[in-house]
Every structure is written in C-alpha cells, then in structure tokens.
C-alpha cells in the first residue's frame with residue numbers, strides 16, 4: 001500500500017459541490033493522512049537497517065528488584081545514574097535505533113544537566129515511552145492478569161509527545177499452564193492493547209504492541225506455539241476492530257519457546273522455525289517490523305535464536321525481525337556496574353557488545369567470533385559483522 005493511500009478507504013465520495021462541513025472534514029482527514037504518513041515513516045525508521053530497540057523501561061519496582069539482587073541502592077539517584085550510563089554509551093546509535101523509557105526516566109537528565117531525550121536524539125536514537133501502568137489481577141480469573149493504564153491515556157500521550165517521545169509501548173502478560181490462558185484473559189489483554197494502540201496513533205505516536213506469553217512453566221514448545229498464535233490472532237482482530245493502521249505499528253512478541261521447566265528444550269533452529277511459522281500464520285504482512293522481547297533468555301541465547309530466524313527465513317519474510325530486549329541486552333552491563341562510578345566505562349562496553357551481537361543477529365550475521373569480541377566495532381553506517389553462523 002502506498003503511504004498516501006492509508007485511510008483513503010474511509011473517505012466519503014460525493015458528486016455534489018462540497019459544503020463547508022465537507023471542506024472542514026476533508027481538511028481534518030488530510031491531517032489524519034499526514035499523521036499516518038509520519039507514523040508509518042517512524043515505524044519504518046524504528047526497524048530499519050541492522051538496528052533494534054533498547055528496552056530500558058523497567059518500572060520502579062522492577063528496576064529496584066534488579067538493583068536489590070546486586071546490592072545497588074534502590075533510590076531515584078541510582079536509577080538515574082544507571083539510565084545515564086545506558087543512554088551515554090559511546091557508539092550506541094550504531095546498533096540501536098530506539099530506546100523505550102519509563103515515566104521517571106523520560107523526565108531525567110545526565111549529571112551535567114542534559115535531558116536524556118536530548119542525549120538519545122543526539123546519538124540518532126528515537127526516544128519512546130512505556131505507557132501501561134502494569135498488569136493487575138484479572139477479576140474472576142485466578143492467576144491471570146490484565147494490563148491497566150487506559151484511563152487518562154489520551155492526555156498522558158500528549159504530555160509524552162511534548163517531552164519528545166515518538167512511540168509508545170504497552171505490554172500484556174499471558175501465563176501458560178494446563179488451564180491457562182483463559183479466553184477471557186486473552187480477550188481482555190487484546191482489547192486493551194488495541195485501545196491503547198488506537199489512542200497512540202490518534203495522538204501521533206507509533207504504538208509498540210507487546211503481548212507476552214510467559215516462559216515460566218513446564219509447557220512444551222508446541223503449547224507455547226498454539227497459545228502465541230491464538231493470542232496474536234486475537235490481538236490483530238482487536239487492532240483491526242479499533243481501526244489501528246498496521247503499517248504504523250510495531251509488534252513486540254515473545255519467541256515461541258518451551259517453558260523454562262519443560263524437560264524437552266528444542267534447538268535454536270527448532271525455536272526459530274516454530275517462531276517464524278507462528279508469526280507467518282498470525283501477523284499481517286503490512287506490519288513493518290517484529291521486535292522480540294527476550295523474556296528471561298540469556299543474552300547469548302536470545303542473539304542465537306534471533307540470528308537463526310534471520311539466517312533461515314530473512315529473504316522470505318514480509319516484516320523485519322529485530323530485537324527489543326531489556327534483560328538480554330542490559331544484564332551484563334548491570335552486573336559490571338553494580339552502582340560503582342569507576343565501573344561505568346566497562347559496563348558501557350558490555351552493553352555495546354550485546355547491542356552489536358543483537359544487530360548482527362537481526363542480519364543473520366551473529367557468530368562465535370563476534371560473541372567472543374574478536375571483531376572491532378565497525379565505523380558508523382557499516383554492517384556490524386560479516387561472518388555467518390554455520
């Protein structure tokens with residue numbers, strides 16, 4: 001579909017001379033088309049080339065939990081200092097197109113007073129914002145959750161856009177066991193994701209739609225595949241019902257994986273095949289990009305699985321397959337930093353290394369030599385590595 005054509009299907013067709021009302025309505029529709037064009041461009045920019053997303057949108061409780069494990073003080077200044085470390089990592093923009101921030105973080109600045117949003121845009125990284133307010137117990141569905149945050153979202157989006165965000169993110173969480181997920185849980189989360197996405201597009205922000213089927217449990221890869229397909233199909237039905245433009249959004253799904261407690265753990269290639277098969281069945285070709293969450297996988301495993309998908313299928317896929325990792329990209333950096341200023345430079349190197357590995361993986365060019373760090377960081381604009389995983 002041509003960019004300028006988006007939304008034209010909804011335009012009224014009339015043979016009579018246009019009334020003032022018609023003119024006003026056409027002007028408004030013209031603005032909608034302009035906005036749609038910009039949204040489509042932003043969505044394409046987010047998943048362009050060899051880059052991916054840095055998810056650094058941990059809520060305060062999640063960030064504090066991760067800090068507590070490493071003995072890092074759980075206060076605002078420590079969270080700010082850690083996020084400063086991330087956004088000021090030299091050369092990060094070579095591998096990272098966009099960064100997802102949290103409400104606290106989008107308002108913060110470096111110790112010398114430069115707003116994080118400015119630091120990111122200066123590095124060629126698009127700032128975005130997590131706008132859900134978390135997954136809460138779903139009524140009458142023990143063990144299941146629905147993500148909240150729709151109340152007042154239209155107004156919050158205006159504020160975030162004013163702070164420099166160009167896209168947003170909302171995560172729905174789906175737990176798997178013998179009886180779960182229920183249809184009620186899938187429907188509730190899919191509808192919330194679609195209403196959020198529509199509000200984002202109306203407000204000029206690209207929605208990242210994140211339905212996460214959790215890895216926790218002893219379910220098989222086959223079960224994860226069935227649940228993920230049902231969840232994605234339901235999400236896209238609701239997105240369509242709410243009028244969300246598929247060309248102007250990004251999908252952030254889980255990979256199709258066996259539960260962490262499942263006795264059978266499939267190979268990297270089997271995971272790649274199952275994930276791509278599931279996506280091909282459920283994700284419209286009009287969506288420009290699929291950016292995976294890591295969900296608790298190690299950095300190496302997440303890179304290897306993303307790489308295998310691109311090695312085996314890249315030339316045959318309608319959408320870009322990239323990354324939007326939090327733990328799988330940040331964890332080594334956080335463990336090196338541990339709240340100590342003199343560790344910042346080493347931690348930044350670790351972050352850049354994972355970003356480079358993930359950028360290579362999205363091209364199908366991640367390999368053991370790159371993982372070991374045998375290769376130099378390529379100058380800006382060049383491919384991150386040339387070797388292929390055999």
Ligand code: 5MM
Pocket residue numbers: 055056057058059060061062063100134171212293294295296324325326327328
């Ligand atoms: C699944 O979580 C998202 C991706 O992170 P991983 O790659 O570690 O799985 C992530 O963007 C998540 O939404 C944020 O970390 C925020 O999580 P909370 O639970 O704090 O809202």
